[in-house]
Amino acid sequence: MTAAAELVSHNTLVVALGVGAVGFAAGVVGSLCVLRKRALAGDAAAHATLVGVACAFLATGRRDLVTLLAGALLAACAGLGVLVLVRRFTRTRDDAATALVIGVSFGLGITLVSGLPAWGFANSAGLEQFLLGHTAALTSRDAWLLGGVAVVAVAVVAAVLKEATLVAFDAAFAAATGWPVTAIDYVIVGLVALMVVAGLPAVGAVLVTALVVIPPVAARFWTDRVGTLVVLAGLIGLAAAVAGVAVSAARPGLATGPLVVLAAAAVFACSFLAAPQRGWIARRADAPRAPAAGWNSGAAEGGP
């Protein structure tokens, strides 16, 4: 079987590990993000990354991963910046502002990427990979880069976990006791932007939000403790990413992104149904009409 041979090849293995590390970090960062109820902030950043990829290519003419992802990170931050400006200076509400940034920035990205060949950049083929993710083209050097970003992100989360938890559960109390709530929020959103960019090569701009949202939501069914939640979300992200890369390596025609997302969704479905206590079946058996507890309620650590 050539597929099996390729599955264990060195490059694939390293790529799977690198992308897996990103999956882990995305789950960890996503936990903070979802606890803080900012689940879709990452989506705006994700759709904006395409502009950055295209602009980085336009500006440098190079298409190595570092250059493109640096551009993507700048664009993600710019997208979030526009979001903040629209909220601050116009009557447009949050949801419309988010949808606006998603649609328009993605449109700009598509315009640039589709226009590049006609504008004389013949070697721009391959930028479309960032739409749906494609790990087959990644080298082991790229994988080390992704792994490094993941380690940094996890380290930052470990450093701010206590503060971020406090802000997520009781922002008013945190502000009253003198914590810099806005700064912590910016750190969380910045981490999300970073993870969205790191997830880009594997999952693609359109679906990378899922890598940040689904693992923590699935992990929440199993635990009431923030520490456990963060680690568990990371593991789910890791498993989904590795599974996606493996299947995509075995079936080269399939884009990696959807596979990763479906793997994560499968874990979510199992958690939703089968988790003890919070799972649907357990609660059905327990108390047929009990309303579900909210996300930030229950015996979660750090609660007020």
Add this chain to the structure above:
Amino acid sequence: MATAAVIAASCGLVGTLLVVRRMSLVGDAISHAVLPGIAVAVLAGGRAGGPLVFLGAVAAALLTVWLTQGLRSAGGLSEDAGAGVVFTTLFAAGVLLVGLAPPGTHLDAACVLHGELAFLPFDTVPLAGWQVPRAFVAGAIVLAGLAIAAAGTWKLQVFTAFDPAGARAAGIPVGGVTIGLLAATALATVASFDAVGAVLVVALLVAPAAAAELLTRRLHRMALLAMGIGALAACVGYLAAWQFHTSASGMIAVVLGLVYAAAAVFAPDEGLLARFVARLRLAWRVAREDRLATVWRAEEAGDPAAARPRTPQESLVVRWLELSGQLAREGSSWRLSPAGRREAENIVRSHRLWEAWLGRHADLPLDHLHPPAEWVEHHLGAAMRERLEADMDARAADPHGREIPPEA
């Protein structure tokens, strides 16, 4: 181009209701989630733009909403997290299904993401002797259907949008109205699908409505405006894309973004520019009135030196007042013209009346009376001054013992 305009108009109409109901992200979720519905319908033998595909898409849209609600009530997820799980999963499934579709079924991954207006003219149906693109026919039918539905149920939609509790109490089936709106969203999305792709539909849905919302406060005007903006942006974007050799759907989204930005800056009442100008005019009026009052007070105190401007800004104001005939230079000092005096007296009168009123009712120490009066003096009209004076039982002095000038 006509196809794009027709589609954009339907999206603008639906988007208006989504935006005012704060459901923009539901629109985003639906536009992603219709993909598996379309893919299944195509695999089952439907053709793009055909009724089966519409049915599949509407079913997928309702499934999205149902799953999101279900996760919220049965899983305790917040709405955005639930939507984030559902639409990404469905979209991923859709992309894989499209990948499985046999070649030649008019579906491919790139097309799904950002559509391809350029290919539409090749898929035509004969209509009244003309070869008309199939997508245009579908789009026109959807637009007509949506317009009729909107006109017929407008009052219900508006009532539900602005006062859901009241609507429910009045016996309106709120859930049904909402599902109607969602189905309409799905229809508009599917009609747009061939032309602009799944991800860019959200720009068509939200951007025209958000821009229109900045320009007007009447809902029906907002809907018409959103349709117009959408159609216009579609035409401009299409031409620009042709000019620059790039994706028409992407360019339409970019044009919509520019329209929104222009609306945010130049909107007549609430644009950044209008607000900036209004602020500037207020600051200028305050500066002028303060200057006149200062000269008047200097006269009252018999100290002409106090009327002298101290900063460049104050000199500028004095210059303006001289030109407009409210101040006249007299040696090293200034004199109020009759018109300037009238205005100055009203300002000082407002100031002192307010101080007197505050001192009487608010129990503030004497030295706290001046700052609020300094602000309020610019905003009291003659009628207000009259009422304040009546309340004061015609005392002629402020708390500092200075005379309150009579109304000029």
